[in-house]
Amino acid sequence: MCGIAGFINGRGDAQSPVLQAMLARIAHRGPDGQGIFVDGPAALGHRRLAIIDLDGGPQPMFNEDGRLAVVFNGEIYNYRELTAELTDSGHVFATRSDTEVLLHGWEQWGPELLPRLRGMFAFALWDRDTRQLFCARDAFGIKPLYYYRADDGTLLFASEIKAFLDHPSFEKQLNERQLELYLSFQYSPGEETFFTGVKKLLPGHWLRFDGTTLQTGAWWQTAFTPEVSPTHWPEAIDAVLQDSVAAHKIADAEVAGFLSGGVDSSYLAALARPGRCYTIGYAEPGYDEAIEAARLAGTLGIENRVRRITPTEFWDAIPAVQYHMDEPLADAAAVALYFLNETASREVKVCLSGEGADEFFGGYNIYKDPFTVRWYDRLPAGLRRVVGSVAERLPAIPGVNFLVRRARPLDQRYYGTTALLTERQKRRLLRRYQGIVQPRDLARPCWQASAGLDPVTRMQTCDLQLWLPGDILLKADKMSMAHSLELRVPFLDREVFALARRLPAEVKADAQRTKKALRTAAARHLPAASAQRKKRGFPVPVRDWLRDPRYAARVEAAFRSPAAARFFDTDRLHTLLRRHLRRRQDNWRQIFCIYCFLVWYEQFFGRDAA
Missing domain, CATH: 3.60.20.10 (Aminohydrolase, N-terminal nucleophile (Ntn) domain)
Incomplete structure (x- = not known):
């Protein structure tokens, strides 16, 4: 590396x-x-x-x-x-x-x-x-x-x-x-x-x-080719992952691991059995996975190191994170990865991590969408568009996102797991909105390439070509290399994909579960609770921290900056923040996205940037 x-x-x-x-x-x-x-x-x-x-x-x-x-x-x-x-x-x-x-x-x-x-x-x-x-x-x-x-x-x-x-x-x-x-x-x-x-x-x-x-x-075309066969998928998945983990452990230095409470990193830890692993935690109990990770590490006989991040540390690190990313990134998990890699790099040079499992095996919660509330999709398309247009103007409350999302067919709305601002919202926020290239323009080749396949596989295709390299893998590389640590990703292996591309839809997701076949494979090595634990992503308490005056003040200062005035309608920025602070709307993702851009801009284009 x-x-x-x-x-x-x-x-x-x-x-x-x-x-x-x-x-x-x-x-x-x-x-x-x-x-x-x-x-x-x-x-x-x-x-x-x-x-x-x-x-x-x-x-x-x-x-x-x-x-x-x-x-x-x-x-x-x-x-x-x-x-x-x-x-x-x-x-x-x-x-x-x-x-x-x-x-x-x-x-x-x-x-x-x-x-x-x-x-x-x-x-x-x-x-x-x-x-x-x-x-x-x-x-x-x-x-x-x-x-x-x-x-x-x-x-x-x-x-x-x-x-x-x-x-x-x-x-x-x-x-x-x-x-x-x-x-x-x-x-x-x-x-x-x-x-x-x-x-x-x-x-x-x-x-x-x-x-x-x-x-x-x-030189390579990423394509899923689901097939109907009598293959015992969990057994096949377990075999190919054991082979991949063995290959990814080849090194003349110690290979450690990252461990959260999720099935992906837990499965890798069970297969690799590294001498030690590293976990991120928070004081906020609703976001802390350290207890679950420590319990599993004890079961597997792995030494576990926990790094708990304070909110002040988190906000202080954002400029360094944006600098190392090269381009703005509003994924709060990048900051958590920054500290996780920093902690690991004090003791080891190589860690295994679970990136890619969701894209290969159908792990995102949004992959349940095609199986839920199917009666709504049978309503007239015009009616759903009208309802969605009205819902788009409402505060972000439970159910509103569903109405907006299901207003249009899947191939006209889906471009990734984290759709943030709509074109209407961007037109209102930006001083110079052009709308020349829109998200669906980037997603269109993915939908064309996956024509005729089931909805979950089509979403996977989109995420594999856009979200995975654009967010997941880029932050994994940049945050690990910021601390001179090599991150290896055994799920993202050519032999693993040769199997994953063949998985039929029914072993990936349904209305209740994701990564169905992968979880069954993992259960061969993990306690049932670990294998079946629901997808949580990499949770970070930004939503809560943004309502603390100490950290809201940082965002407010950025929203008053010359850079903010150059690109945005600052009155609307302050309205976004004010409504979040007063708990009238849950705007943390939009606020954090804009804030990260402004911090990044100061790093590379501010007065003293070189």
């Missing part, structure tokens, strides 16, 4: 001091070493967090004749098998590092190497003979990679956007159009970013640059 950065200069040879400055920005991703390589216009840099082959894996790494150079962020879990196969084909390995597989694999197979890789990765490979750069990102988007084409022809790439800030060809400009999407998604969705010209290399995609022409394309 590391950080990479580099560029192909558009005019003249690359300069190593520029690369050094880029790497300094992301030093937190790899405190164990730094490597640079400059070859004419090309500059490749690497910050290392040593996990495998502690002494023999420095990067950039080269093939036997020095023609190929690679910098790599991630882990290849089947590197031993690939090493044996490539050795049999005549390749000579100089290290025990998984990085070297990329070099010899590229020599042997070229781009066909990518579907052979089992792991998480973002890498950049420079061919000194053809003068071409090739980059690739793993299938599910576990590891991030950004790129930017400057006006002078220079191409920049890095694990984090902030690495671009020190390159003289980079022009830092706000992409204000992304704000409208963010206010609906709570994260920055799709290929675009909040920085003009900076793009994400999408999950399962490659990039090729020859100094003139920039090309990108997909």
Whole structure:
């Protein structure tokens, strides 16, 4: 696990001091070493967090004749098998590092190497003979990679956007159009970013640059193919997860785990049996999962460390969280992850975490929707639209969200689990609303790709392509690497997905339960209460803390800032906050979303930002 950065200069040879400055920005991703390589216009840099082959894996790494150079962020879990196969084909390995597989694999197979890789990765490979750069990102988007084409022809790439800030060809400009999407998604969705010209290399995609022409394309297509078969799904799930956990434990350093009260992390802990695990807790009992986690850890014989977060710590950490995220993120769980990773990093370098189980196995509570109150969907569509339009203007009370949500067919309304502000609400709040790109525009390809499948699988497709890489995995990467910790996600494995994509709808969700087959599989290793515990997400008491004058004052100050006045109708912002404080409406998510954007903006575009 590391950080990479580099560029192909558009005019003249690359300069190593520029690369050094880029790497300094992301030093937190790899405190164990730094490597640079400059070859004419090309500059490749690497910050290392040593996990495998502690002494023999420095990067950039080269093939036997020095023609190929690679910098790599991630882990290849089947590197031993690939090493044996490539050795049999005549390749000579100089290290025990998984990085070297990329070099010899590229020599042997070229781009066909990518579907052979089992792991998480973002890498950049420079061919000194053809003068071409090739980059690739793993299938599910576990590891991030950004790129930017400057006006002078220079191409920049890095694990984090902030690495671009020190390159003289980079022009830092706000992409204000992304704000409208963010206010609906709570994260920055799709290929675009909040920085003009900076793009994400999408999950399962490659990039090729020859100094003139920039090309990108997909090497992987994520698709569910539910089937009707006599397969005993829980048994099959348990077998493939045991194999994945074993692969994800390969390391030359201790592998610990994260543990909440939910089934996902509990199941992984039961399979992996790490020596210790880490849990977040709060003083507020309605949000605290530490007691449940400690009880399970005792049952499994695992040492449990609990980090309880105070509200003051939470609010104080938000600027650092937004800085490390690179783009604004209004997922309060990111702050909890920030502290969880900080605590773990004091003792270990690697932790297992449960991201991906909900998207693969049907875990979100909203997946119950197609099975509930079905009579309402049989009402005339026009009537439901009228009721929904009226409900949209009402305070957020139980039942109102249901009426708004069910006013339109699923494929016209669903773009993720956390739909925040509607277009009508954004039009009222924003000073410069354009509505050129709307959430459903980003979701449309997902719905087209899943045409003919059941509603749960179609929602999974949407979440797998938007929510998972845009929020879940991005905060997992950025919050772990902020503290130089490697986070491994055994659910997000190619072999696990090969099974999960085949699951029929009836073993995923119904009106009462989610992750039905996964829970049955987990019950083979867990107490029944742990296997069947309802989905809670990663609860954080922001709703309550926002009603405390000490923390409401921070938000109120942000809402009075010049940045707030630039982007928003500040009178409406204060109305949102006032109604929440007086308990007339539950507006915490909208308030927190706007507040996080304003904090992020000050980090990167404020008066003293650099």
